[in-house]
Amino acid sequence: MGFVTKTFQACRWRPRGLIGVANIQNNPATAIHLQLKTLLRRVQDLAGFIVKSVRLTDDAKGKPRIEAVLAADPRFKRRCSCCGEPGRVHDHMKERQWHFVPLWGIPVILRYTPCRVICPTGGATVEAMPWSRGKSPYAVAYMLFLARWARRLSWKETASVFQTSWEAVRRSVEWVVEWGLENRVLTGVTALGIDELHWGRGKKSENFVTLIYQIDAGVRRLLWIGHKRKEATLKEGFAFLENQCDGFLAGLRVICSDMWKPYLKVIAKKAGWALNVLDxxxxxxxxxxxxxxxxxxxxxxxxxxxxxxxxxxxxxxxxxxxxxxxxxxxxxxxxxxxxxxxxxxxxxxxxxxxxxxxxxxxxxxxxxxxxxxxxxxxxxxxxxxxxxxxxxxxxxxxxxxxxxxxxYNSGVVEGLNNKARVELARSFGHRSFNILKLVLYHTLGSLPEPPSTHKFC
Ligand SMILES: [Zn+2]
CATH class of the missing domain: 1.20.1320 (phosphoenolpyruvate carboxylase, domain 3)
Structure with missing residues (x-):
């Protein structure tokens, strides 16, 4: 990285959104320049916006970073972020910055000054920006990028490899998991596996979590996680799933569980028509x-x-x-x-x-x-x-x-249980149940992902 800055200084040439790339023939006369603007537009949906400039600058610590300044395209109307409808500009806000996927190990920052528009349904709301979600300082593509890596590496490793914070990884995974839970399809679930996982030390109730898996042939995934292993825990899980998909419980045919009495009781009461199998x-x-x-x-x-x-x-x-x-x-x-x-x-x-x-x-x-x-x-x-x-x-x-x-296949619950335990061991040190929940949903939930224009990894 030091090398890059030095070279730029030596030739006293500061790139303005340009990176020189020789063409295939390597002929200087026909050399094309790939603009970073082009690259950025290719990997990130920027409909309604223009890339004003892309610069290589130094951050406060003297490390290089790429800054892309975005602006509204005057040919388009601004849109409301809550309903997507076009609206009149109300006022402008302060400039915001978003972290984008790093390029060749150099951090990339998007800068833009958002405005507030009059929403047709009333009130002034922040305009819609396709790269931004809520108040997150991380661009959508970057969050998806980090979340994907967080499935292969531990969160700590992900943060260190991409020179970001653990918190950035957590927020990214949280966003991807929340999106996935909202957008998953729960119809057609006929077989469930109910399992407990020991978490922490001792045999106290707080040290267990209850897991509900789908174990249908071809679709094996974690559907729900709850703290403790009481009757109330499983009831809560069933209510959650029924709430997300009408008729969820009515469609069940097999529920595979342990001999744990609270579970058996709730299964008999809430889904008595399904065969309760002891695995x-x-x-x-x-x-x-x-x-x-x-x-x-x-x-x-x-x-x-x-x-x-x-x-x-x-x-x-x-x-x-x-x-x-x-x-x-x-x-x-x-x-x-x-x-x-x-x-x-x-x-x-x-x-x-x-x-x-x-x-x-x-x-x-x-x-x-x-x-x-x-x-x-x-x-x-x-x-x-x-x-x-x-x-x-x-x-x-x-x-x-x-x-x-x-x-149903009896090996399935065991397989899922083993995977869950591996993830538990990998995320060891996170004492909070909410983090455990994110880790397990993220790795075992087979959740759908937010759509993206480009697959970074
Ligand atoms: Zn609106």
């Missing part, structure tokens, strides 16, 4: 938790140093699906199971429950469930007995899985 992914989570509780209890009772060393690092192996533990890990798992009796029995129960999901007929699945829970209840392993009791009391919902089998 294998959620059941596996409960089983894994039970195995882990047994293991921790047993491991803490070990006194012998050698035995302790033998079972070190067993946790991950035990939680993994048995058939996916191979090679050296398999030998280690065998050793662990050999030395921890109770854990081994719990692990074996967990693994054998997989068979349940493979049945086709609800009747046979029910018979298997009966046999499995009987075995678990006699196992003298308290955590496993707890799971067995829970499964028995939810037998009907569990069997819905076989009734709804053709209508």
């Amino acid at each position: 294998p992914f959620h059941i596996a989570k409960h089983l894994n938790l039970a195995v882990d509780t047994v293991r921790r209890g047993e491991q803490s009772r070990l006194r012998d140093k050698q035995a302790k060393a033998k079972v070190k690092g067993a946790r991950f192996l035990l939680l993994k699906r048995g058939t996916r533990v191979r090679g050296k890990a398999r030998a280690k798992l065998k050793a662990v199971l050999g030395s921890l009796g109770a854990t081994s029995r719990a692990w074996e129960l967990k693994e054998s429950f997989r068979k349940f999901w493979q049945y086709r007929s609800p009747t046979w699945a029910a018979a298997y469930l009966q046999a499995w829970t009987t075995r678990a209840l006699r196992s003298r392993l308290e955590p496993m007995r707890k799971v067995a009791k829970m499964l028995r009391s939810h037998e009907d919902l569990l069997l819905n899985y076989f009734r709804a089998k053709r209508e």
Whole structure:
């Protein structure tokens, strides 16, 4: 950047909206000059405005920046920003500046003095400027640009790569998400997944968020996020979606959820016609938790140093699906199971429950469930007995899985949950729920984007 300024100073030539670009033949006689004005008009809709000048200047810190001064095109009437109708000019305001997409690492600033027009519906309002939204000091194209990058990088990285502030990235994402939520289409949603995500530390209600996904074949996206995991939370989510799309709840056929009581209650009450399916992914989570509780209890009772060393690092192996533990890990798992009796029995129960999901007929699945829970209840392993009791009391919902089998894919909720957790980890440090909400909507919501004349990235 220093190089650019220096060269300009050396030849004492200050560009006025011109950047010299040799043509393909590289013949100085026929060299064309690409004007920055042309480039700007190409990437930004400026209908009704003219680019008066484009200059390379220095900012307060002596760093170069490109300034484009815009003016109203006298051939056109000014339009009102709220209704888009042409109106008479009321008065002029102070000059404003907008940050635009940087060019070759040089910040670009748009300058314009807006006026207020008399809106046909009454009152003086700011004129419509296609590059501007509300009071934001960032041009629309720039906000879209930052928001797109914020999906690939963390917000902090985006800000640092494009030499802007974290706040600029936040505002950009916020605008894009708000636009997307207002303009998305919610018709035709038949399958929902309801999931909770642990956020922060501890098991308090504040440390969970409730997520509602659409899990229809071909359309998998996050529809709603709410703080906590209470009955009121889910009710609020349903009300929000119903409000955005009339008949949303009536169109549902399958709702896939966890055994969490507040959720089940609200689903039965607000969308009782949909099959409430308990997802294998959620059941596996409960089983894994039970195995882990047994293991921790047993491991803490070990006194012998050698035995302790033998079972070190067993946790991950035990939680993994048995058939996916191979090679050296398999030998280690065998050793662990050999030395921890109770854990081994719990692990074996967990693994054998997989068979349940493979049945086709609800009747046979029910018979298997009966046999499995009987075995678990006699196992003298308290955590496993707890799971067995829970499964028995939810037998009907569990069997819905076989009734709804053709209508949804059980891996979907797990996949979305994993993605959400990755985003959560990436945005770690943002304690505010509003930021988390923006991050998740932005990355998992498959939201439509505001239209743009040019795709910058
Ligand atoms: Zn108006």
